[in-house]
Every structure is written in C-alpha cells, then in structure tokens.
Amino acid sequence: MAGVAVSTTINGDHVEYLCQPDETLLEVLRDRLGLTGAKEGCGTGDCGACSVIVDDRLVCSCLVLGAEAEGRQVETIEGMAHGEKLHPLQQKFLEHAALQCGICTPGFLIAAKDLLAKNPDPTEEEIRFGLAGNLCRCTGYDKIVRAVQDAAGVMRG
C-alpha cells in the first residue's frame, strides 16, 4: 500500500501529512493530527459525531478519505472558538445545557454552524431537519434546538 502525500488547510493552518489510500479523514484527524474533537460514533455516516466542514460543505469525516482533503479547507471543532472567545453556539450550548455526555456536541456544533451560515433565521422545523444527521441519545434534542435558536438570534445581532 502506497501512502498518499496530502497538503491541506485545517482551521486556517497549512498542514501536510502522509496517509494510506483507504484512511478516512476522521482517522487522519484523530490518529495522525491529534485532533480528537471529531468522534467516531458509527463510521458509516449515520450519527454525525465526526462532522467537519470541507470547503463550506458539511460532511461526515468518516465518509471522506484523507487523500481527498488535498488542496481543501477543512474546519473542525478545534477551530470554532477564537482563542478564549467561544463561538456564540458554543456559549449557548453551555448556557442551555444542550449537552449531557457531550460526545455528540462537537458534531452538533459544526452542523449547527453550517446550518446558520446557510440559514441565519431558521424555524424550529428547519433546525430539526437541518440537524437530523446528528444523533444525540441524552438530551431528547429539546435543549439543543433551543440553544441553536438562541445562538441564531445572537448571531443576527
């Protein structure tokens, strides 16, 4: 098996790595780059815990090969806050207790960020369908939806 040399941008930083052809972006992020914020809940694109944004598209990083990141812009949970300053979604997730165990939280935050970038004033239904690719088993989604609604309001100003 021949390794693939990849040159990409992750959270604004230029990154180079060598990965196997069948290695997923999730494996690269977690095992090669130490970015363990994206989680593997299923490995088959059914839970959304590994969500990242690649060139403005929300994707499951378990369904993207590491090799495909060549020349692209990857955003992960680690790049969401600016230093000490949390993103409004992160702040509202904390305030609303929109997490219990927290394993799905990075995926939800990334998915919600993508949702609000495309639809700054979503209805409850739009939020629910927009986040349907992210499974949460603890909260019943109630507080997650409220946190996203609240953050959307803050972000609209």
Next chain:
Amino acid sequence: MRYIRPLTIEDAVGQLVGASGTAAILAGGSDLLVRMKGGFVEPDLIIDIKAIDALSEIRETAEGFSIGAAVPCAVLGENKALRQAWPGVVEAAKLIGSKQVQGRCTIVGNLCNASPAADSVPAMVAAGAKAVVAGPSGKRTIAVESVPTAPGRTSLAKGEIIEAILLDKREPRAGDAYLRFIPRTEMDIAVVSAGVNLTLDEAGVVKTARVALGAAAPTVLLVEEAAEVLVGSRLDEATLERLAKVCAGACRPIDDKRGTIEFRRKVAGVLAGRAATTAYERAGGK
C-alpha cells in the same frame, strides 16, 4: 491499494481498463466508504473522479439538463432552474442521507450502487432520465432503468463510467413528484417509494405518464400499467384507487428488516397516489 485522481474522463476510463484487481470509482463515497468500512469491498485502486472538471457541473442545454457524475445532491437542490423543471428528481436526490451526506452523495453513485431502495432512481426513471456512459470504445447514452440489473449489479461493462445524467427540457404543463416511506422523518432507507411524472393537455387531462416504484422489486419498477391508468384521467378518486391497486399488484417485494411484503404492497399504492396528486398539481392540474 492506490488512490488516484485523474483529470480527464479518458484517463479515468484508461485507468479503469488497465486496473489489475478491483477498481472502485469514488465520487461522493457515501456508499463506497461504508462498504470498505464493513469489509465488503477492498479495492486495489480507488479512482477519484472529482478532479475531472466537466463531471462537477450541471449544464443547461437546448435539450435539457446534463448533471455531472460528481455533482453532490446538495448542489442539485441549489440549482433553481433544475428545481423548477424537475422538482420530483431534485426532492428525491435531496432525500438521500443527512445534510452531511448531501454534501457528498451523487445521483450517479445512487444509481450505480444498484440498491432497489435508492431514492433518486425511481424519480429519474419516472422522469425518463438517461445516463451518458463513457467507456473504452467511446460514449453511449442509455435509459436509467437499464443500469441496475439486480441488487448491487449494473449493466456497465469493465472500464465504463457514467459521466452524466440527462434530463429532458420540460414541456409546458408537466410535473413530477417523488415520495418514499420511512419510519423516521430522516436518515432511513426507503421502505418503499414512488416516482410519478405527468404531462397534461390544455384541459388538464393527463397526456403522458410514467410511474416508477422503488424497494418494490429487485430493481426499480417502471409500471406501465399504472401509467395507462393515469393517461386520459384528471386524477379523480376512482383513478387514484385503480392506480393504488395496480401499483400494489405490480410489486414483487420481500420481507426484511425494513418492512413486510404486505406493508410494501399497500404503501406503494398509497405513495403512488399521493405522488401522482402532487405531480398533477405541479403540472397545473386542479
């Protein structure tokens, strides 16, 4: 195992022809990577076709639309002209997977995965869509319904790649719709589904119809009898009842973890009726 990213379709076809062992085409990867993860396939060569520029475009031509094989379904939904012309095909494509999967998955991938439950396929078949196949001996254009031959199998020969899906330019008074049944509101594979495409005459009478059912047989079903029921009608209650009966009768479903034979038969008829009603409204019928 090797990963390559050809820049032309000719190069991709050449690599595919020359591959020793298994080669896999990678567009959205939402089926391929799942199968690799499960250990069902271990390709020796992965050919990523996303660097082939032409494959990543939706082109509006004099004849209609050409949708490149690497166009993610989310992009279909963002194309206003396509959405207006073929709302049923677009809504079917938009039903595949989650937002995350939408950014990756393609209708060609959905077709070539050859699952009887593929969402976009009945809608494409109802729409009379065609596939442009590039191969070692040039290009050919075939009907979408001739691609899947059995669950997981296609009619494509070694070295062949579908490079685009063609949809006709819309006549006036035409409409299509696609509906599927899933137990949840999202994230499921269709238990059974129906795509309907209609054109009407000036009086609102159905002039032509195509009805396709998904997850109702080993491959997508184009139910000609159902089309015959619709043609000449204004979709009155009796017609819809007959449509449901004909569709239920045409099904050759199985019992599995997603549904029973009885359930699929009954719901195929229900969905065909509902999809026909929506298609009729979209075509301007009342």
Next chain:
Amino acid sequence: MVAVTLWGSLAAVAGGKDKLDIEAKDIRELFRKLAEQYPGFEPFIDRGIAVAIDGTIYRDTWSKKLPEGAEIFLLPRLAGG
C-alpha cells in the same frame, strides 16, 4: 423482635416460610441469625440482599438498627441503568 418477610427464592431456602419473627438489633445480626438457622442463606447474602425497614430500602448499611416491631422485607439486590 422484628417481623421479617422473605421474597420467593429466599422463602424456598427457609423451608417455604415467607414470614419469620427474629430477635435482631441490626441488619448484621439479622443476617447472622438467618444464616445460622438456614445455611442456604449464605450465597444470597454474598450475592446481595436489600433490606426494607418500614418501607425504606437499605442495601449496604449492615449497622442499621431494626426498631422494635419494625416490618422488615428482604429483597434481592437489583441492577440499575
């Protein structure tokens, strides 16, 4: 003296009796006396017995006093989620 009620499996060990009167000041003494009278009790004590004293369930506090005339129920120790 306290009135002790045993659940089904324990009653079988006590020769089918599901109600016993026992002189015991705390749970420890209760268990000791039961084990002396009925040798089959020991494995149950090892597996865990919960003791309801006038309605409140104790699982581990063997020093818990048994008020005179208290109603005691012995129950199996349960798993939770």
Next chain:
Amino acid sequence: MNFDPRLTNRDFTSVGTRPIRPDGIDKVTGRARYGADFNMAGQLVGRVLRSPHAHAVIRKIDTSKAEALPGVKAVITAADLPDLTNGDSALYDILDNCMARKKALYDGHAVAAVAAIDARTARQALKLIEIDYEVLPHVTDVDEAFKHTAPLINEAIFTEGLEEKPVKPSNVHKRTQYGHGDIHKGFAEADFVIERSFRTEQTHQGYIEPHACVASVSADGTAELWVCTQGHFVYRQHCAQLLGMEASKLRVTSSEIGGGFGGKTHVWAEPVALALSRKAGRPVKLVMTRDEVFRASGPTSATSIDVRIGAKKDGTITAAEATLRYSCGPYAGMWAEVGAMTAFACYKLDNVRTVGFEVLVNRPKTAAYRAPSAPMAAFAVESTIDELAGKVGMDAVDFRIKNAAQEGTRASYGPVYGPIGIGPTLEAVKNHPHMKAPLKQNQGRGMACGFWFNFGGQTCVDLNIGMDGSISLAVGTVDVGGSRASLSLVAAEELGIDYSQVKAIVADTSSLGYNDMTDGSRGTFSSSMATISAARNAIRILRERAAQMWDIPVDDVVWEKGHALARGEKYGNLSPLSLKEIAAQSGTTGGPIAGHSELVADGAGVSFATHICDIEVDPETGSTRVLRYTVVQDAGKAVHPTYVEGQYQGGAAQGIGWALNEEYIYGKDGRLQNAGFLDYRIPVCSDLPMIDTQILEIPNPNHPYGVRGVGETSIVPPLAAIANAVSNAVGVRMTHIPMSPPRILAALEASASAHDA
C-alpha cells in the same frame, strides 16, 4: 462516621440554581477526552474476532497464521484468560462473555483477539485465525426459548424457584413471585376484568460513544486502564479478579463517558485489552465498532407479558396479576424479577401477584438499560389499566388517581411506602393544560405512570481546600450527565461559598476509596450525600483553625455563609473569618484543610413519573408522529434543575424511540440484521417535538436536602403512554412494541377485516 443523613429544612442559596457545568468548556471545544481519545507511547491496536454463529461449539482455534503475520504482537483466546473465578458463577459468566470458552452463545460472541501495530494489520490477522465450529440449533425468541422443545443453551440450568425441583434442564433459569392478598378472591369481586398479552422487542441503550479503552500492563505486574465506564471501581474489581491481579495494582481512570444508560456497567473489552497488553508487553487500545456494540454489548430484554386486572363498577381495582417472561441472553439474570417487582408499584392493591421467568436465549447478555425491566412491565400494565378505565367508564387519569399508591400503601413488591410522588404527579397531569388541548382527526392522547426504585450505595468524596480558598472536589461516581455541576453546587451550598470556587473532578481508582457505579440513579443522590458529609467534616476543621487564629475555644466558633463567626458578646470585636482567610493561614495552623467522607448512601427514595403524549397516525401507512410530550416527575429536590429537566427529556426520548421504532431484528440464521444506526432507528432531531417538563419536589426524608435519583424513571412511562395514545388515535389496542408502521398498519387492517366480517 457521625453523619446524619436525615432531611432538614433549609433555604437554599446554590442548590436549585442553574450555573454552567465545570466540564462544559472542554466539551464544546472538543478538548474533553473520551474513551477513544487517549493514547500511550508504543500503543498497539486491539481487535476482537467474533462468532458468526448464534450457537456453536468451538472445536478448535488455530492462531498460528495470525501470529506469524508481521506486525502482530499478540493473539489471545480463552486459554489466555484462565478461569480464576473459583466457583463464582456470576463472575464466570462475565469471563465467558468476554471470551467464549467452550461454546459461542450468540452472534458476535468474542472468540479470539489480536494486538497489532496498526488497525489494518489487526484486521488482516483476524482473517487468518481459523476456527472449527460445530454449529448447534439456536433460539433467539423469548417465547420459543420458553418452550421445553427449544434448543438448550446451557445444560446445567435447572429452573430455580419451582415448588418441585425439575428433573430436566431448560432455558428458564428462574421463577420468581411477588405480591400479597388473594387474587382469586379479588377477581371474584371484580365487575370488569381485562386480560391481555403483550410483547416488547429487545432494544439497546444506543449511547453514541462505542466502548473504548487503553490497557497497559507492566512487567512488574502493575497495570493502568483508561476506559469509558459508568463505574471504574467496579471495572477494576472485575478486571483484577479475572486477570488474577491485586486490585490496588490496577489503576483505572474513567474517561469522559459518551453515554451509558446502564450499558457501561459491565466489562467486555477491558479484560481482553489487559490480557492482550500482558501478552504483548505493550499498551493496547481497544475500541469497539458500532456493529460490535450492537452485536456484543448488553442490550435490554425482549419480553412477553400477560396481564390481568379486575375492578369494581366504582373503579376500585380488586385484583391484579402479571406473568412476565424476559430474555437474559445466554446467561442467568434477574430481569423478569425486576419487572415483577415494578409492574404494579404505582397502585394500591389488596390482591396482587406477579410471576417472573428468566429466559435464556442466543442473544447478547442482557445488561441494565435505564430503570431496567420496568418500562416493559409498565407498558403491559398501563395499557391494561387504560383499557380497564374505559370499561369501567372512568377517565384514565381519575381511574389512576383513585387507585394510586400513597404513603402507607403496601407496595406490590412488599414494603410499605413512605412519602411518595405518584399521587402528586397524577394531580399535576390532571390539571396540566396539555390534557385539555384539542385534538384533530387521527390524533390520540395517551398518558401513563412509571416507577423506579433508585439506589444509593458505597460512596467516597475528598474535598480539599487550597491555600487560596478554592475547593477541589474529588468524587468517585462517573459523571454521565452533569453531576459534577450538581455536586459543586452542593459543596458550595454546604460551605456557604460561591459555586465558582469549587472544581469537581472524577478521581481515578488509586486516588479515592471504592465507589459503586453510577447506576440506579445514584450519582447525584449518593455523591451529594458524601459531599455534604465531607463538607461538614471540613467545616469542623475550619472552625478549629479559626478558633486557633482567634485563640478562643472551638465551641464558640460557628460556621455561617462561608465564614467562621465567634459566637458571644465577648468576641464583639472579632470580625468574621472567611474560608479564604482561614485557608491562607492553614500552613501555620496545622497544615492542609480537607474534608473526607466514606459512606453508604442508603435510603434512596423511590421515584414516580406520569407522562402525557399526543400522537398522530397516518391510517394509510401506519406512520406516527409525536405531536406533543409532557413529563411530570418527582425529583425530591432538584439540585441543578436544568440537568434534571435534561434527564426527564432524555429518558422520554429514549422511550419514544423504543415505543415506535427501535428493535433488535434477528434472522432465521440467528444473526442480528440491523447492527447499525441506519436500521436500528433511534429518534433523530426531526422526529421529536419539544419535551415539556414539570419538576415536582416531594423531599426524600433520607437525604439532607431531600434529593431523590432522577435519571431513570423518565424512561418507564413512555412505552405505555405512546401505546395508549396510538390506541386512542386508531381505536385498536396496540400490544406489540415497537409500534412500527408495519405493525400499526397490520393491526388496523386486522381490525377493519374483523369489523367487515
């Protein structure tokens, strides 16, 4: 320990507020480390080979080819985990479940494992292990397994609890019985009797984080284990016993845990990872795939339940009876017994009898799932209660109020209740606006009650006061849903300081005394009791130090609002000393100040809930939609109300999934057909409405603040509430959970053809 756990009246300052949790920032920034987020130098990748057969004798395992593969550092089978259980049958079952010894007992049962330099090599090595199986007939269905003609899973199992000792082995491990009074007499007095049979399918806790651990065994026999678990002390004990280690030489650190719900109370992969590390001489990371989680962790029971309840015309229940058959997987369990205990716990019954049968099947070993066994029993009973209310001609809520248990009622499982919340939850539901909201066509409303015991247990807390007056609170119960926030609030409350001064952590097994698991809704109940005790011990020391600083007798020093006060006119000129001031001087007044507590938190108060839901059914497809959902539950005292609401909402959502779509589907070959989140359909965001909550506070007399466990009860009523709503919407009694669209449609068609005929 001179700690008095009894309830005392007080006004709360911190408890009952809703601050941000201490572990929050790490969890929203991706920094929190879960089971699979930890690595060690030189770490290998572990993978497990699993049986493809539901039931098979393992004749021979040949690992030689796998061992010869370059990059493979260890291959183990049951031979590498010798039986050290010394006649402890429960422990033996755990061992056998971790690695099959003579027989593979279910699809997914571990039969061998490898450790290799990377995942690819490990996967390849698994393919090189050759196993000679003798496939045996299998049985996966609980009713089929109950029959004496069924294939035998364990020939050494003779049904316990029968009047006559059986002469033949069977799949029924045990019969248990609960109740009181005379049901024959009771049924004779009834004007109406409803008798029905119900089934529920097996479900999984569905935590999003698969089981994961990193094990490192050193040549000197010490070891470390990093693992996601609900109980690292229990894991340490089991692993040490199974591997023949001294407990103190195995240090277990609990990672952040990505959901448990009872499913992370048992060891599976951890002893295997330790055995691999021991053999390879290197750390081994073992992470289950989602497929493995479904096939080979611990789902809940599938059940088959018969219920019979009789009532007089005036609505008084005269007798109630239930027979409950619960699947246990291939090992003994006590799941039907718990069902038998909880089934009628909500009601005041003079004549009641429940009988439970533990049934062995070729499925993974049943584990606890949130109020284990109670939801299925509640489904059967609450469905029958609803139907009986209709027969009597009473409103479903009024009928329940009339028959609800109260303080002094003898519970159907034996003891007499103290103060309980079933009545108040029913009254709250009766007066809730939800009950009066209008419904449209094809919509139905249902309500149901639920009960759970709640546990206490062994608990340990260290409360250390830094020289700057900040508090480190080290607890031993794993935080599954925000308990570090609750416990920080409790410490702040007791010490009279601000919440922000307290930092709570979950300590590893070498840093704190033994703690039972976070199960049975005990986390906040037990550890808050220990925290209060530890804080009071610290306050005693703080008073002593203040007395020293003032040079007055300690008895003249009292603690109020975070300060030591000198009591008495003669000390008029002494201004209060803050905790900070006392802490700053601690180096010269006797050294570090700390409060410790080791106790058994007994006296957990039982918990009740009543739920209401509205469901819409599409009569043409059997599709359902949850329109509105309300949870009313007694919390005793809500320490952090937001996280209490979260528990209510989460339990309801899991119950909704169970009621409508979640189920293990086995093929005729005995293999699991839907071992993934695609076809094991847990609710997604768009499936659910907002879930309204109402917290009632009926204090638990056995806790200083009145706290009851809140984690589990919320999953008990939903199955029944939704079944009642669906039944009310479509006019057909639904008796099989999950009420998937094919089942609803089939029930509708059967009913329609019955009406036609």
